[in-house]
Amino acid sequence: MKEDSLSDLAGSVLRGQAERSRELAEAALAAGTPPERILSDDLIPAMDVAGSRFESREFFLPDLLLSARAMHEALFLLTPLLAKREIQPVGRVVIGTVAGDLHDIGKNIVAAMLEGGGFAVHDLGYDVAPEVFAQAVRQHSADIVAMSALLTTSRPVMQAVVTELERVGLRDQVSVLVGGAPLTDASAAEIGADGYAPTGSSAVAVARQMIEGHETVPTSVPDSAIVVKPDHAASKSVTQPNTSVASRSTAARSVAVQRSPAAVTSRELVKQTLEFRKPAYLPRQLWLLPWAQQHHPEEAAQIERDFPPDIVTVPVFCSEPVPGQGNAHSIGTFVDAWGCTFHNLQDGIIGEVKEPLVTDWAGTKHVRFPREKLTIDKTQIADFCRATEQYVLAGTCPRPFERLQFLRGTERLYLDLGRPPQALRDFLARLHAFYIEELTVWAQTDVDGLTFMDDWGSQHAVLISPDLWRELFKPLYAEYIAIAHAHGKHAFMHSDGYITDFIPDLIEIGLDALNSQVFCMDVEELGKRFGGQITFWGELDRQHLLPNADPVEIAAAAQRLKSVFHHDGGFIAQCEFGPGARPENVHAFFAALAGEVD
Numbered sequence: 001m002k003e004d005s006l007s008d009l010a011g012s013v014l015r016g017q018a019e020r021s022r023e024l025a026e027a028a029l030a031a032g033t034p035p036e037r038i039l040s041d042d043l044i045p046a047m048d049v050a051g052s053r054f055e056s057r058e059f060f061l062p063d064l065l066l067s068a069r070a071m072h073e074a075l076f077l078l079t080p081l082l083a084k085r086e087i088q089p090v091g092r093v094v095i096g097t098v099a100g101d102l103h104d105i106g107k108n109i110v111a112a113m114l115e116g117g118g119f120a121v122h123d124l125g126y127d128v129a130p131e132v133f134a135q136a137v138r139q140h141s142a143d144i145v146a147m148s149a150l151l152t153t154s155r156p157v158m159q160a161v162v163t164e165l166e167r168v169g170l171r172d173q174v175s176v177l178v179g180g181a182p183l184t185d186a187s188a189a190e191i192g193a194d195g196y197a198p199t200g201s202s203a204v205a206v207a208r209q210m211i212e213g214h215e216t217v218p219t220s221v222p223d224s225a226i227v228v229k230p231d232h233a234a235s236k237s238v239t240q241p242n243t244s245v246a247s248r249s250t251a252a253r254s255v256a257v258q259r260s261p262a263a264v265t266s267r268e269l270v271k272q273t274l275e276f277r278k279p280a281y282l283p284r285q286l287w288l289l290p291w292a293q294q295h296h297p298e299e300a301a302q303i304e305r306d307f308p309p310d311i312v313t314v315p316v317f318c319s320e321p322v323p324g325q326g327n328a329h330s331i332g333t334f335v336d337a338w339g340c341t342f343h344n345l346q347d348g349i350i351g352e353v354k355e356p357l358v359t360d361w362a363g364t365k366h367v368r369f370p371r372e373k374l375t376i377d378k379t380q381i382a383d384f385c386r387a388t389e390q391y392v393l394a395g396t397c398p399r400p401f402e403r404l405q406f407l408r409g410t411e412r413l414y415l416d417l418g419r420p421p422q423a424l425r426d427f428l429a430r431l432h433a434f435y436i437e438e439l440t441v442w443a444q445t446d447v448d449g450l451t452f453m454d455d456w457g458s459q460h461a462v463l464i465s466p467d468l469w470r471e472l473f474k475p476l477y478a479e480y481i482a483i484a485h486a487h488g489k490h491a492f493m494h495s496d497g498y499i500t501d502f503i504p505d506l507i508e509i510g511l512d513a514l515n516s517q518v519f520c521m522d523v524e525e526l527g528k529r530f531g532g533q534i535t536f537w538g539e540l541d542r543q544h545l546l547p548n549a550d551p552v553e554i555a556a557a558a559q560r561l562k563s564v565f566h567h568d569g570g571f572i573a574q575c576e577f578g579p580g581a582r583p584e585n586v587h588a589f590f591a592a593l594a595g596e597v598d
Contacts, residue, residue: 013046016066016418018073025074035081043071047116051201061463062418068112089120091211094136095146096124098157100345102352103150105410113200127345130164137170144207149180152547152580162192175210181543266310270391274490274512274535276569282593283310289578290329291348299583307590314384314447316395317377337370340406349579356409361423369434378445385446393449394442398435400476401454417464432476439480443487450484450491457497459520466501478509503530513537527564536565538574540589546581551588558592
């Protein structure tokens with residue numbers, strides 16, 4: 001449906017005009033329009049168009065959330081009237097993010113799309129236990145249970161929900177719909193779900209099929225804030241070989257020794273790679289997350305012994321104590337140096353901010369910038385750098401977009417970015433000034449490279465419009481890179497998700513190395529378009545391959561990355577050992593790339 005064929009109310013929803021949508025709904029009701037007609041003729045078509053535009057990348061997350069908010073303003077008026085007239089919804093859905101997972105923005109999008117599609121939705125929130133899902137199904141006479149998850153470790157919890165529904169005798173009465181980063185259509189079937197939806201609008205389509213009794217067909221519609229595009233090998237059901245890391249350590253050590261000629265230090269090897277000066281070996285770096293150290297301590301230690309890293313991060317030496325309370329990777333709460341409180345449900349994983357500090361961008365005077373982080377001890381940093389032959393990264397990592405999320409809350413920030421107020425722009429300028437000061441201090445040390453980060457992608461598209469990104473954030477990153485280069489250092493950036501749209505801009509402003517989830521994008525296309533212009537700083541797919549593939553598939557994927565990205569340099573063998581990853585797969589990745597470059 002084209003926008004020019006929509007009613008005024010539907011058009012206001014599509015444009016994200018919340019107050020106008022409520023006013024038009026009130027006027028329609030006052031004129032005697034039945035509430036069910038407003039729903040079917042105005043709200044459902046508007047959200048269908050919004051979902052289609054989100055999938056086609058005409059809309060981005062702020063646009064979709066603004067439309068959802070406008071739809072809710074009108075729906076709030078209709079819901080009690082529909083109930084009074086005993087108008088039945090399309091179906092009844094209970095939805096939640098499963099136990100152990102605090103991520104809920106994807107779930108919120110799906111819930112809004114389902115409501116906009118005429119479903120009665122009972123949102124259970126996040127960290128929802130299996131028995132709570134079952135109780136809600138019984139309480140609300142639900143037709144569908146919809147489950148969302150972001151963490152790889154959440155997949156077994158989804159299966160536990162299905163098991164609980166079976167235990168209490170409700171499984172035959174309800175359909176199970178799942179979505180989220182760790183899932184594909186194949187893995188959804190493995191856990192016993194009836195349907196899998198990669199996007200909010202496809203969730204509506206699959207839910208309607210479930211209600212109508214049709215066979216559900218998993219879709220591959222692009223774009224979602226919560227879904228990962230599987231690699232061709234990721235969704236295979238494989239039998240893991242009975243081969244431990246330790247049993248292969250002798251062979252791996254012999255390979256590791258061969259890749260380290262005395263004439264080339266790790267520092268020089270990384271520089272050769274970044275500058276496309278034909279390194280004899282691929283530099284490597286393991287990102288060892290606390291989860292892996294807690295769940296696989298012996299295997300993690302063995303991997304580090306077999307494949308010593310070429311890149312390290314210097315410890316932070318400050319003359320003034322940096323504020324903070326708790327442990328960022330432990331169950332409970334952690335307060336960071338900015339005063340943001342993170343809630344965590346699992347050991348070894350970083351939590352989520354649920355009570356943001358900023359309720360209005362016009363009132364940010366209470367936000368305290370941690371200037372203690374500027375009191376670094378350059379002498380100790382110099383001593384560390386002299387004592388190692390490894391390439392040393394600075395112990396700081398500016399993240400302007402993510403810091404805004406921590407301070408404001410993710411969903412609120414996306415709504416703000418739909419129409420950025422001047423007060424937000426003013427605060428971002430203050431934040432950027434602090435990061436400039438921090439990076440300048442670090443640039444004056446003996447480290448080899450500076451780092452910054454922001455996660456800019458969902459699993460199939462960038463999160464905000466490229467035009468807005470280029471207006472608000474690209475200039476900030478350009479200044480960070482300029483500081484690094486002015487002091488003879490390289491600039492490294494990390495950004496999760498699909499970010500193909502932004503890579504030409506990052507090359508243009510001189511970024512040296514980019515760490516991204518290349519398996520969320522077209523790996524070969526990335527190599528064809530950008531190989532030889534920027535160093536791809538890893539990484540192997542950690543949401544499907546590392547948890548699910550076997551070492552043979554891992555080795556093939558590693559060689560694929562090397563063949564695509566290495567052009568007399570330009571590729572660092574980087575891999576994250578985090579939640580759900582199998583240690584033998586991490587080992588296989590580094591073993592496959594340990595030899596001399598062909």
